[in-house]
Amino acid sequence: MSDPRLTALARSLPETVPFVGAEVQERQRGRPFAARIGANESGFGPSPAAVAAMQDAATDVWMYGDSASWDLRIALSAKLGIEAEAIAIGAGIDGILNDLVRLFASDGSAVVTSDGAYPTFAYHVAAHGGRLETVPYRDDFEDPEALVAKAAETGARLVYHANPDNPMGTWHEPETIARMLDALPKDALLVLDEAYAEFAPGGQSLPLDTTDRRLIRLRTFSKAYGLAGLRVGYAIAPPDIIRAFDKVRDHFGIPRISQAAALAALGDEAHLARVIGQVESARERIGRIATDNGLLALPSATNFVAVDCREDGAFSRRLVQALAAQDVFVRMPFRAPQDRCIRVSTAPDEVLDVFADALPVALSEARKG
Amino acid sequence: MSDPRLTALARSLPETVPFVGAEVQERQRGRPFAARIGANESGFGPSPAAVAAMQDAATDVWMYGDSASWDLRIALSAKLGIEAEAIAIGAGIDGILNDLVRLFASDGSAVVTSDGAYPTFAYHVAAHGGRLETVPYRDDFEDPEALVAKAAETGARLVYHANPDNPMGTWHEPETIARMLDALPKDALLVLDEAYAEFAPGGQSLPLDTTDRRLIRLRTFSKAYGLAGLRVGYAIAPPDIIRAFDKVRDHFGIPRISQAAALAALGDEAHLARVIGQVESARERIGRIATDNGLLALPSATNFVAVDCREDGAFSRRLVQALAAQDVFVRMPFRAPQDRCIRVSTAPDEVLDVFADALPVALSEARKG
Known part of the structure; x- marks a missing residue:
């Protein structure tokens, strides 16, 4: 129960968080992620x-x-x-x-x-x-x-x-x-x-x-x-x-x-230009990984790719969980029909290697329902 | 005039700042401060x-x-x-x-x-x-x-x-x-x-x-x-x-x-203990500087000292300005009768040396009215 001294508005609000952070999930799992590609962070890192x-x-x-x-x-x-x-x-x-x-x-x-x-x-x-x-x-x-x-x-x-x-x-x-x-x-x-x-x-x-x-x-x-x-x-x-x-x-x-x-x-500016190029290459790679697994990458103008899983939101949620079980952190849109997708951040090749290895395993897990 | 799309509350508020920052003052002056002892920062620095x-x-x-x-x-x-x-x-x-x-x-x-x-x-x-x-x-x-x-x-x-x-x-x-x-x-x-x-x-x-x-x-x-x-x-x-x-x-x-x-x-914890000791010594030194100049340092339980100038707020304001002209940044309480004081942050000896040298000059400037 909320403290009665809070404003009426504050009392009415949930103790919510817009996103569950990667570290919060890692503590819940008891294990770090191997591929942190869920928050559209730049794995290519900051400028030296x-x-x-x-x-x-x-x-x-x-x-x-x-x-x-x-x-x-x-x-x-x-x-x-x-x-x-x-x-x-x-x-x-x-x-x-x-x-x-x-x-x-x-x-x-x-x-x-x-x-x-x-x-x-x-x-x-x-x-x-x-x-x-x-x-x-x-x-x-x-x-x-x-x-x-x-x-x-x-x-x-x-x-x-x-x-x-x-x-x-x-x-x-x-x-x-x-x-x-x-x-x-x-x-x-x-x-x-x-x-x-x-x-x-x-x-x-x-x-x-x-x-x-x-x-x-x-x-x-x-x-x-x-x-x-x-x-x-x-x-x-x-x-x-x-x-x-x-x-x-x-x-x-x-x-x-x-x-x-x-x-x-x-x-x-050189670092920025380099990152933009790396992001383009990584978007293409995510697209290939999606296609290789029978999924469809949507065109992206960002540093992430929405991957259409060609199923419903329940399936995507299972897939996000199955990827987490493979130590891959991704997120997904909250609303239908966008929630047929998972959202994968671009990242260096060694990180996308982890995703590429995990995806077929996770897909087969998610398909078990 | 405020944008009419702002809430009524927002329209009613001044575009104010609770404190004028040291850097803002430095830009106004066109010159950096030599002694930054106005914001109760710790000149003793963070732990290594x-x-x-x-x-x-x-x-x-x-x-x-x-x-x-x-x-x-x-x-x-x-x-x-x-x-x-x-x-x-x-x-x-x-x-x-x-x-x-x-x-x-x-x-x-x-x-x-x-x-x-x-x-x-x-x-x-x-x-x-x-x-x-x-x-x-x-x-x-x-x-x-x-x-x-x-x-x-x-x-x-x-x-x-x-x-x-x-x-x-x-x-x-x-x-x-x-x-x-x-x-x-x-x-x-x-x-x-x-x-x-x-x-x-x-x-x-x-x-x-x-x-x-x-x-x-x-x-x-x-x-x-x-x-x-x-x-x-x-x-x-x-x-x-x-x-x-x-x-x-x-x-x-x-x-x-x-x-x-x-x-x-x-x-x-060793660094913290060291800083607390340095602050104590610096408070005593500020007290001596005050006494040497006919002012009165109030007892302090903080990392700064309120120095009673034994005059009114207008005098303190002139003193703060005169100290700034000597490249010393201090602040003062906003309300009478507390505004008879200036507030001086503790700092390493070489910084308090600058204050000690500047204070008599600034006091004589402030006394000109």
């Missing part, structure tokens, strides 16, 4: 320059980090060709989503997302007392027209859309996002989650326009840059929207060592 | 074991941190002799206060603190729409009886009390806190901020009792452990209160490298 920056910064961590993350914002500003005042640094996209939902929807406003899209967004909406409205995927793609139509119907304050998408790995061209913006109700803000933007075909995305008040874009150092364990993400929006984070954020919340590493990672 | 742990963990940061911070909680559990389920890890005490205020007071409930106590707590209360009620300090001490009386009068949900206190450095004996608990209204939760507990006389604090539902205690690796730039704090309370954080927290928000460093720091 970022590693060196962390090692240098290690003796400086007695100091709080810069509350303005200024050096990082200036570097992003130079790289992206936008003003630093249009950039907010947050504790990963998760941390930014938390503050964003709080700022725009904690008064019970409607918020639109796709049913089965990023669960952590839905978690923050529930936990801030927002009203979640969903539309279905359409052929494994998020459906921009339906998202916008639902926003108009519900008077939504926020519309969440990930492009490229997680968990399906699908992607809309920049022109589609531009049309979505043109159709967006004027009281809504489009939250464009671009966590996987670096992996989109040709690195294409909507041109940056920091005067566009219809849009806030979220990016991260957790995926292509391989710094998930440091918690650094950023938001791009018109400066007055960016300043709104200053109303509620933990001003000293971005670790000093994380700021130093992200800054160094940003400067190592 | 923590530095080594960070350097080792640097290559692992492509992985998200353990969402349960389990190894760290187990180590704290063993050290403190309480169950791991009574411990929550958060992004520093600031991050924990954010979630705590959200859980207990974001419905507009009253919250009690001392006028001039930790501003970040008041910031979170305002930003979550809680109702802040304050009582004055009493002879530079927080006033437990007044806090409890105000809680009864206002029907407060949370009562914040820092022991040892920041910004005054004063301290109440465990017996006083026990009496405070006994007088606490039953609908209130005492938030006991023990950020500086390691520096209290003889390390004394109220015995840990994780069945006591009247109390949540907050501690940190930012002060005695010298890891402010990593953002790791923890809360101690009955397990069901601890589980409430799982309703709202960023589950993957504690950096992997921060967990590793805190774990290693916790294991280096």
Whole structure:
């Protein structure tokens, strides 16, 4: 029973976790995973320059980090060709989503997302007392027209859309996002989650326009840059929207060592290009492994591949468990019909070797029902 | 003007920062500080074991941190002799206060603190729409009886009390806190901020009792452990209160490298003991510097010293600015009569040398009015 001193909203919330972490599962299993390909982390690792920056910064961590993350914002500003005042640094996209939902929807406003899209967004909406409205995927793609139509119907304050998408790995061209913006109700803000933007075909995305008040874009150092364990993400929006984070954020919340590493990672464009190439090769390899086992890899614009198992969600769940029994950590979409898939992160060849060996065993186990 | 899509609460909030960071001031000045003794950081630095742990963990940061911070909680559990389920890890005490205020007071409930106590707590209360009620300090001490009386009068949900206190450095004996608990209204939760507990006389604090539902205690690796730039704090309370954080927290928000460093720091008790000794010596030295300049150092149970300048707040403000002009970063209490003081963090001798040289110059500058 919840403590009666909690707010009514807090009492109503489950003690939930959007994802069960790899380490939590390892403790439950009593055994580590041999292939950690379930959380879309970058097994290709961070830039050596970022590693060196962390090692240098290690003796400086007695100091709080810069509350303005200024050096990082200036570097992003130079790289992206936008003003630093249009950039907010947050504790990963998760941390930014938390503050964003709080700022725009904690008064019970409607918020639109796709049913089965990023669960952590839905978690923050529930936990801030927002009203979640969903539309279905359409052929494994998020459906921009339906998202916008639902926003108009519900008077939504926020519309969440990930492009490229997680968990399906699908992607809309920049022109589609531009049309979505043109159709967006004027009281809504489009939250464009671009966590996987670096992996989109040709690195294409909507041109940056920091005067566009219809849009806030979220990016991260957790995926292509391989710094998930440091918690650094950023938001791009018109400066007055960016300043709104200053109303509620933990001003000293971005670790000093994380700021130093992200800054160094940003400067190592060769490493980023190498990782993008490695991810492409690994996506192809996952595709071959899928085909070899009678499964179907969906096209991916991310660092993971949704593999269609051509069965139902119950089968996928059995397969995820059977893979875990083979020491392979993967996840799967939560909603039908996307839950006919498992989601496999790209990784170095030796890790995908483990997956390739485990998959036929796990499939035969899962087929036993 | 605030974006009309923000919640009414968010629109009403200033784009404020509880403290202006040292780096922000350095950019404004165009010059670094030579003595960084304004934020109660530990210039004595982190444990070498923590530095080594960070350097080792640097290559692992492509992985998200353990969402349960389990190894760290187990180590704290063993050290403190309480169950791991009574411990929550958060992004520093600031991050924990954010979630705590959200859980207990974001419905507009009253919250009690001392006028001039930790501003970040008041910031979170305002930003979550809680109702802040304050009582004055009493002879530079927080006033437990007044806090409890105000809680009864206002029907407060949370009562914040820092022991040892920041910004005054004063301290109440465990017996006083026990009496405070006994007088606490039953609908209130005492938030006991023990950020500086390691520096209290003889390390004394109220015995840990994780069945006591009247109390949540907050501690940190930012002060005695010298890891402010990593953002790791923890809360101690009955397990069901601890589980409430799982309703709202960023589950993957504690950096992997921060967990590793805190774990290693916790294991280096010799370093901790050394720092506590260094802090004691530095407090005495700050006291001598104060006396040499006709000022009065207040007794301190923390890693900083409130130095009474025997003038008013306007004088202290001029002195803080004049010290900054001498490249010395200090802060001062925000409220009268505590603002007759400046607050000076302990630091190694070579840093206090800079302070000792700067103080007479700055005092004569401040006395010009």
